[in-house]
Amino acid sequence: MSPRAAWRLESLGFGEVYEYKVGKLDWLAAGLPTEGTNAQKPRAGTLARKDVPTCHLDERLNEVRQRAQSAGWNAAIVVNSERVVFGLLRAKELAGDGGQLISHAMRPGPSTFRPYVLAAEMAKTMVDHKLESSPLTTSDGKLVGLLLQKDLVELTGDKSS
Amino acid sequence: MPKEIDREELRRMVAAGAQLVEVLPAEEYAEDHLPGAINIPLRRIDAEGTNGLDKTRAVIVYCWDVA
Numbered sequence: 001m002s003p004r005a006a007w008r009l010e011s012l013g014f015g016e017v018y019e020y021k022v023g024k025l026d027w028l029a030a031g032l033p034t035e036g037t038n039a040q041k042p043r044a045g046t047l048a049r050k051d052v053p054t055c056h057l058d059e060r061l062n063e064v065r066q067r068a069q070s071a072g073w074n075a076a077i078v079v080n081s082e083r084v085v086f087g088l089l090r091a092k093e094l095a096g097d098g099g100q101l102i103s104h105a106m107r108p109g110p111s112t113f114r115p116y117v118l119a120a121e122m123a124k125t126m127v128d129h130k131l132e133s134s135p136l137t138t139s140d141g142k143l144v145g146l147l148l149q150k151d152l153v154e155l156t157g158d159k160s161s
Numbered sequence: 162m163p164k165e166i167d168r169e170e171l172r173r174m175v176a177a178g179a180q181l182v183e184v185l186p187a188e189e190y191a192e193d194h195l196p197g198a199i200n201i202p203l204r205r206i207d208a209e210g211t212n213g214l215d216k217t218r219a220v221i222v223y224c225w226d227v228a
Contacts, residue, residue, distance in 0.1 A: 019166065
């Protein structure tokens with residue numbers, strides 16, 4: 001849409017026309033402020049738990065379980081050295097055989113969401129799909145944090161479905 | 162020919178006085194837009210719709226993403 005707008009402006013005699021091609025999505029994904037009716041509403045990124053434990057594919061489950069539990073968590077996120085999300089360990093996966101590698105124990109390819117989604121929309125999605133927790137990532141797949149349904153429900157009061 | 166810019170160039174140019182235009186429909190603009198942007202939906206970009214813009218200054222247009 002914006003290329004057509006840019007060319008149309010030139011046809012109307014505007015001499016210096018620029019196009020921010022990646023648009024509003026790129027701006028929101030960078031966590032930058034906006035104006036408008038949604039501007040002051042809480043977004044998923046503000047509620048994400050940034051201190052969620054992380055681990056790598058080549059670690060053993062018992063080490064990761066110990067680390068997560070000692071930090072008060074029953075979840076961990078599997079990432080690479082660039083913090084790109086590969087998998088998720090919820091309570092069920094963390095309770096597995098401690099000797100296995102994380103690459104075998106994890107739930108691979110979890111659904112991820114973007115930090116700019118409105119908290120109210122995320123609450124509805126997570127309740128409807130019975131997701132207790134969901135990783136938030138940037139558009140290039142890097143971990144922002146773990147979003148907990150209970151945090152969203154506390155904020156928005158959305159317990160529908 | 163329109164030039165493509167990234168986020169950092171946009172911020173620098175707007176700070177230097179460039180005009181910023183969101184070309185999405187009014188409802189989407191009302192919900193969220195970049196600070197300082199005005200709204201001229203694509204279908205209203207004509208001589209009358211752009212009356213409020215200064216032809217002697219840079220104009221940056223954007224929509225949702227590359228689509």
